[in-house]
Amino acid sequence: MTHLRFNSPPTYWRCEPGWFWHSRPLGDHLLWCVLDGVGELTLDGRRHLLGPGSCAVFRPGDAPIARHDPRRRLLVFGLHFDTDLDEDLPRGPVRVQDRTLLDALARRCDRSFRRGGPVAARHSLLCLEQILCFLHEEATYPALGPLDAELEKITAVMRQDPTRRWRVSELARGAALSRAQFNRRFVAYTGLSPARYLINVRLARAHELLTETNMSVTQIAAALGYADVAYFSRQYKRHTGRSPSSARDAGEDRVTSAPQR
Known part of the structure; x- marks a missing residue:
C-alpha cells in the first residue's frame, strides 16, 4: 500500500517582489506547482524556466535555487510530505498541459485539508496522490501533437x-x-x-x-x-x-x- 503523509498544510504563496530561494537540503518531499508568474529554477546544476503549469517534486536532500521576475511574481501551490513513491516521481520540473485540472486539484486539496474531519482529510490526501500521479503521467508520456x-x-x-x-x-x-x-x-x-x-x-x-x-x-x-x-x-x-x-x-x-x- 502506498505511504503518503502530509508534513505541512497545503498552501498557496505569492512570492514577494524581492524573493529569492536558496534552499537548505530538504528533509522531506516538497511539492511545488507554479500557477502564475515567471521565473527560473536550478536543480542539480541544471537551470529550468518556470511559468504557469511548471511543477516539481523535490526529494529529501535536494537543495533547489529559484528566483522570479518581480513584475510577474510567482504564485505557487505546495506542501511538504512523506511518501514511498520515489521511483514513480518525476525528476526535475514537469510542464503540465491541463492547467485547469491542476488548479482544481490544488483547490480541492487545500479546501478539504482546511475543512477538517476524517473524510475531508482523506479527500485532501487523495488530491495530493492524484497530483503526483498526474505529474508522473505528464513526465512519462509526451504531449500529443x-x-x-x-x-x-x-x-x-x-x-x-x-x-x-x-x-x-x-x-x-x-x-x-x-x-x-x-x-x-x-x-x-x-x-x-x-x-x-x-x-x-x-x-x-x-x-x-x-x-x-x-x-x-x-x-x-x-x-x-x-x-x-x-x-x-x-x-x-x-x-x-x-x-x-x-x-x-x-x-x-x-x-x-x-x-x-
Missing part, C-alpha cells in the same frame, strides 16, 4: 456514440486530411483501421448491453446499426469467442450469484 490530439477526440466521440453511422470521409474532413492520409494516421495512432475500430467499439457496447440490460439480441443488434441479427451474432462470436446468448447467460449468472444485501 495537434493531429494526434484531434485523433484522440475523434476516437473518444466514436466510443461515446457507437450507434452513429460514422463515415471515414466525414472524419477525414474533420481532421483536415484526405481519406488516404486519415486512414494511415488513424492506423498509426490506434493500430486499427477506422472500420475495425468502430466494430470493436460497437461490440464492446453490445457486450455491456447483453450483460447489463434486458434488451433482446435483436434489439441490441438494431440499436447498434446491424440490420441482420445473424450477421451481428457471427461478428460478436468471432470477436469475443462466444455467442451473444451465452454472453447474456453469463451476465445473468453473475447477477443471480451476487451476494444479497
